[in-house]
Amino acid sequence: MSTAVDAPEAVSAPSPSRRTAGRTGGRTTGLVVGKLLRLLSLLVATVVGIFVLLSYSPVDPVQAYVGADSAALSAEQKAQIAERWGLDDPPLERFGAWAGNLLQGDWGTSQVYGEPVLDVIGERFMASLALMALAWIFSGVLGFILGLVAGARQGRLTDRVLSWFAYTLASSPTFWVGLLLLYVFAVQLQWAPVCCAGPIGALPGEVSLLERLHHLVLPALTLSVVGVSPVLLHTRHATIEALASDQVSFARSQGEKLPGLVLHRVVRNAAAPALMLQFASVGELFGGAVLAEQVFTYPGLGEATTTAAMRQDVPLLMGISIITAVLIFVGNALGDVAHRAVAPQTKEVGA
Structure with missing residues (x-):
């Protein structure tokens, strides 16, 4: 007579998807904490x-x-x-x-302006944000397009001219570029105003959007021209590497022309380092804005920084430093995120 033996209860193991999700969640939490x-x-x-x-x-x-x-x-x-x-x-x-x-939430009082530090920063932050955002977008787009053109025309006249343009601007101080543009477009041609964020004597509420943009053009153009160089040169290098890859060589053998190669096989590879570099340039952009605002007497955060440093306004300078450090850190973090979004194969070092 046979005796039935009870089968051991099956122990349910976590599914691979749950284990993967757990590891991903833990890694994400660790990255955020870090x-x-x-x-x-x-x-x-x-x-x-x-x-x-x-x-x-x-x-x-x-x-x-x-x-x-x-x-x-x-x-x-x-x-x-x-x-x-x-x-x-x-x-x-x-x-x-x-x-x-x-x-306790008290940032102190500005010694120069006699107002709370956060009020002083808030009044000038939006003016500087408009200036830096316009310059950041323009320099990134223009630098990326010119870098693609220079890399695609490697060794030719177009590439040599654009490379010379980039290296020349990379060695040009921001204040010198600003003074040159000010002399040409404001003094000689009189196409743009000489200074300020609006007509002299007008109250901030009386300045129209068109007038604000008119006064913003030259400072933003100064920052844009200086910021084009690194994006152009890095994009050019990435474009040359992508065009020399086996994948592109195979596509050439199939009869694909250069415009199609750049559009379909180069842009994505070149965009990743360009985006990372552009987001990481927030600190340099703010440093350039300090000089540009001084040249054009533009009442932004950079002008307040210079005033605080010259007048030993410790509370204001400390507050601006905190805000600037956070902006630079966020810019670098966003650059890393953008790089991963464009190039998903990129892995965290040490992950």
């Missing part, structure tokens, strides 16, 4: 470095705050100003007070 830690360390290093440089600057903060009238002030008046802004406190104590207020 990015946030990098951002935090970047912000800490930025504010500490700037505060140390300002604290040990040979410039007298009271004299920088008052300006040319400092010679007419008595010692008692200078002491009152130093006490008002805490300039006579030890640097470590001033930094601790500023950091404590920042953690």
Whole structure:
């Protein structure tokens, strides 16, 4: 008589799709946490470095705050100003007070403008954002198209002219390009206004959109011209590499012409490094905007940065530095995301 043996219960194993999703989710969480830690360390290093440089600057903060009238002030008046802004406190104590207020949401008051730091940044951020966004789009599109043309015409007159153009602009200071454009288009041809974000004497609410764009053209063109060079040169290099690949050689043997090769087989490969480079250039774009706004007296964040540095406005300069560091970090992160979207085969290093 046979005895029935109960079969062991089957243990359900997680499906491969669930395991893959779990690993992907864990890797994504790790990447996000890593990015946030990098951002935090970047912000800490930025504010500490700037505060140390300002604290040990040979410039007298009271004299920088008052300006040319400092010679007419008595010692008692200078002491009152130093006490008002805490300039006579030890640097470590001033930094601790500023950091404590920042953690509570108080960014401080601008010494130069006499307004809360966030209000000063907010008023000028939109003007600089319009300037940098227009220049960023124009330089990226133009640099990518010219890079494709130069790479497709490698060694020919078009390639030599565009390469010379790119290398010349890459070695040209932003303020020099701005002064040249200002002299030609504003002074000689009188096609554009000399300065400002609107007609002189007009209130911000009275300036029309067309007038704003008219005053924005030359500063944006200055930043665009300078920003074209790196995108053009990198796209040219990527185009030359793509055209030398076996895939393109096979397509040539099948009778496909150069325009079709560039459009269908080169653009995608060249777009990935161009996008990553363009997003990573946000920091350089802001640095160029500081110089361009000075040349054209454009009231943006760059002009406020220069004023804060020259007048030793520590709260404002620290606030602008934080905003700038975040923008640069976000730009680099978006460049990485865009690169992965265009080139999905790209893997995270160490993943």
